[in-house]
Amino acid sequence: MSEALSTCVLAALHGGDETLADGVGADELRRAAERCAHRIERAIAAQGGQLLQATPTRTLARFANADAAVQAAAIALERIRSLPPLHGMAPPVRIGVHCAPVDNRGAEPAGEGVTEAVRIAGACEAGQALGSAALISQLGSAARHLVARLPQTGQRAREPGGDLHEIGRIEAAAGPALPTLQAQTMRLRLRHRQNVIHIDEARPVVLIGRELGNDIVISDPRASRQHARIERRSEGFMLFDASSNGTFVSADDRPERVVRRASLELRGRGRIGCGFAPGNGEAELLFFDFD
Numbered sequence: 001m002s003e004a005l006s007t008c009v010l011a012a013l014h015g016g017d018e019t020l021a022d023g024v025g026a027d028e029l030r031r032a033a034e035r036c037a038h039r040i041e042r043a044i045a046a047q048g049g050q051l052l053q054a055t056p057t058r059t060l061a062r063f064a065n066a067d068a069a070v071q072a073a074a075i076a077l078e079r080i081r082s083l084p085p086l087h088g089m090a091p092p093v094r095i096g097v098h099c100a101p102v103d104n105r106g107a108e109p110a111g112e113g114v115t116e117a118v119r120i121a122g123a124c125e126a127g128q129a130l131g132s133a134a135l136i137s138q139l140g141s142a143a144r145h146l147v148a149r150l151p152q153t154g155q156r157a158r159e160p161g162g163d164l165h166e167i168g169r170i171e172a173a174a175g176p177a178l179p180t181l182q183a184q185t186m187r188l189r190l191r192h193r194q195n196v197i198h199i200d201e202a203r204p205v206v207l208i209g210r211e212l213g214n215d216i217v218i219s220d221p222r223a224s225r226q227h228a229r230i231e232r233r234s235e236g237f238m239l240f241d242a243s244s245n246g247t248f249v250s251a252d253d254r255p256e257r258v259v260r261r262a263s264l265e266l267r268g269r270g271r272i273g274c275g276f277a278p279g280n281g282e283a284e285l286l287f288f289d290f291d
Contacts, residue, residue: 007062008069008099008135010049011117012040012076013124014092015057033057036080036093042213043076046226046242052102052109060109060117062102066138069097073129074146074168075229078205081127095129096120097167099138120164129167136165142263145234188230188237188266191287192216198291204232208274208286209243220284222275228259236265245275 014036037059044051044061047068053060063069073095080091096117103111120130131147139147147165188199190206197215199206206215211225218227224243231238239259241247246260251270256277269289271278278285 007064007102007113008066008097008138009052009102009113009117010044010059010061010063010069010073011096011098011114011121012037012059013057013094013118013121014040014059030056032083033092035083036091038213039079039083040076040093040095042207042211042226043072043079046075046207046209046229047072048242052114058118060114062109062113065140066097066099066135067140067143069099069135070131070139070143070146070167073097073131074143075205075207077127077129077168079207082203091127093127094121094124095167096122096124097129097131097135099132099134123164130164131167133163133165186290188232189289189291190216190230192218192285193283199230199232199237201232206230210274216286218274218284218286220275223284224275227274230266236267239264239266239272243275247275248273248277250278 014033033056037054040059041051041054047063049061049063049068049072051059051061061072063072076095080093083091096119098113098116098120100112100116102109102113116132120132124130136147147167149165190197190199195216197203197206207226207229208214208216208218209225209227210218210220210223214226222245224245227243228239228241228247231240239247239249240263241259241261246258248256248258249264249266249270249272250256251266252268257264266288272286272288274284274286
């Protein structure tokens, strides 16, 4: 039985090409593609996406809304750019995002959502993510700051659906991501056990969860595998929960907050419990403050 759903599709091509293989070698390119695919899948899971296909050269996923798809693409690129460079070459990944029906009939996903997302990914440069006009029309405030319209010149302007927007690398197009002097200079410091991580311009996103491979690994069964993330944004340092049990935040003298599938701006200093209240799991608490 077929299933046709209007949804947002992310297509990631991460197999590289002959030119890149000649420059770095087939084995190193394969390992780099595997690392990229792993980070793409983690970003998809963190945003509640459903994995449709995962092969050595292509990853497909669908999302319930445009904001989640765009945030997944931006987080994936951010994590991939932190990998060791391939002899100065751009990472072997191209990401396209489009909103249209997906057909689950047959061995492979099909439909306009898939074909257009793959086509857009093919139009990307290495290390780039692009979204369609259909995607942008469905964006809400949570992710609109992550996209910028590309100049419509040359061949791309003449292609069907050529009104494309770049995802996740828009500082030059949209101005500084954090416009105020205070936001530009502040860093959020996270402490977990003996580890200290700063969220700042150089590292704007931190992933938190029980699964190995997160930036902060929480060894508590109440934490989800991809539990939450903290992002440096124009409105401040935002915590986004993607868990089953929620994220508990106790800050200064303010009442304790429980964040479930929602976001919260972090202010002052305090403690974060992933799936448990701050008083019920001292060893796995996250402590945050600003410096």
